[in-house]
Amino acid sequence: MSSESALTIKLKLNNGIEAPAIALGTANPSESRPKVKETVKAAVKGGYRHIDTAWFYGTEEYIGEALAELFAEGVVKREDLFITTKVWPSNWNNPSRSIDESLKRLGLDYVDLVLQHWPLTFKADADGKPIIKDGNSVLDEDGDYLVTWKKLIELYKKDNKKIRSIGVSNYTIKYLERLLKETDVVPVVNQVELHPSLPQVDLVKFGKSKGIITEAYSPLGSGGAPLLKLPIVETLAKKYDVSGADVLVNYHVKSGRFVAPRSTNIERVTRGFKSVPLTADDLKSLDQEGIDHPHRYINPGFAKSVGYDNWGEEKPFK
Ligand SMILES: NC(=O)c1ccc[n+]([C@@H]2O[C@H](COP(=O)([O-])OP(=O)(O)OC[C@H]3O[C@@H](n4cnc5c(N)ncnc54)[C@H](OP(=O)(O)O)[C@@H]3O)[C@@H](O)[C@H]2O)c1
Numbered sequence: 001m002s003s004e005s006a007l008t009i010k011l012k013l014n015n016g017i018e019a020p021a022i023a024l025g026t027a028n029p030s031e032s033r034p035k036v037k038e039t040v041k042a043a044v045k046g047g048y049r050h051i052d053t054a055w056f057y058g059t060e061e062y063i064g065e066a067l068a069e070l071f072a073e074g075v076v077k078r079e080d081l082f083i084t085t086k087v088w089p090s091n092w093n094n095p096s097r098s099i100d101e102s103l104k105r106l107g108l109d110y111v112d113l114v115l116q117h118w119p120l121t122f123k124a125d126a127d128g129k130p131i132i133k134d135g136n137s138v139l140d141e142d143g144d145y146l147v148t149w150k151k152l153i154e155l156y157k158k159d160n161k162k163i164r165s166i167g168v169s170n171y172t173i174k175y176l177e178r179l180l181k182e183t184d185v186v187p188v189v190n191q192v193e194l195h196p197s198l199p200q201v202d203l204v205k206f207g208k209s210k211g212i213i214t215e216a217y218s219p220l221g222s223g224g225a226p227l228l229k230l231p232i233v234e235t236l237a238k239k240y241d242v243s244g245a246d247v248l249v250n251y252h253v254k255s256g257r258f259v260a261p262r263s264t265n266i267e268r269v270t271r272g273f274k275s276v277p278l279t280a281d282d283l284k285s286l287d288q289e290g291i292d293h294p295h296r297y298i299n300p301g302f303a304k305s306v307g308y309d310n311w312g313e314e315k316p317f318k
Contacts (some may be wrong), residue, residue, distance in 0.1 A: 025262030215258035
């Protein structure tokens with residue numbers, strides 16, 4: 001029904017910068033990380049202009065290699081792309097180091113968006129890597145997650161050419177309320193798990209009222225894309241003659257949100273996503289799925305202390 005690409009849809013951040021609504025996710029399982037170089041090249045050639053990464057994903061160096069080749073081949077220029085990276089809680093007290101190291105791996109002199117990855121503080125070694133005990137990061141009980149945000153504000157105010165925007169990730173309303181009360185820069189984005197099984201209606205609404213755009217991670221339900229099997233997704237895919245992935249991505253962009261679907265399948269990233277004219281009723285039905293049957297897919301043990309709703313069964317986070 002619609003063959004227009006959704007990859008050209010843009011959103012305006014609260015600092016005036018525009019960014020493509022769809023980002024390529026790159027939190028790949030370790031065995032598929034080297035594939036990220038070819039994936040990024042194919043994705044950019046297919047029309048993606050926004051890439052989502054983090055130190056934790058171990059994919060920044062592959063993205064850096066891909067970008068260097070794309071620039072050298074003249075496919076895109078740096079300013080055509082929007083690159084997001086994140087600061088892991090082990091660097092809660094030193095986001096500057098984390099950003100400099102990410103820039104080095106990415107081969108860039110600026111990032112478009114830096115996110116505080118989780119509102120948590122971890123104990124770290126001298127290099128800022130987390131100290132692991134019994135398979136889990138050790139919480140730094142003396143730390144304060146808001147210090148990371150305050151330091152990001154300082155860095156952003158000092159040099160907004162190196163860090164063009166700052167935002168947060170995995171914040172709940174309670175955490176956003178404290179941030180807004182105690183600091184003077186409103187995050188441009190709050191990146192959280194968000195999909196029809198976890199619509200987070202109140203969090204999205206709260207963000208919107210404060211100028212914070214919510215960005216959806218794990219939009220397909222993470223590994224194996226389980227949400228493609230939801231009956232409401234299948235019904236809407238049939239209604240509009242598009243794929244289930246098109247429906248799951250348009251659920252966000254048609255609601256004015258960012259979304260970061262991941263794939264290392266060259267054919268899929270080259271194809272991108274169609275723009276689907278989902279109606280207000282379609283969006284409501286997708287929300288209703290998770291209001292009735294909430295399910296969270298990303299629930300690592302270390303994050304339990306944040307106090308999320310619908311926590312579910314903890315899974316290892318590798
Ligand atoms: N801020 C945070 O704490 C946080 C946490 C989790 C994720 N994220 C971000 O969000 C991104 C996406 O989340 P995610 O990695 O959990 O997973 P996701 O995007 O929900 O799902 C990825 C899975 O869907 C499959 N897939 C992708 N497109 C498909 C299609 N068209 N048809 C069928 N299967 C398809 C992929 O397989 P193929 O590779 O074979 O296509 C992969 O198995 C991450 O990569 C990361 O950038 C952020």
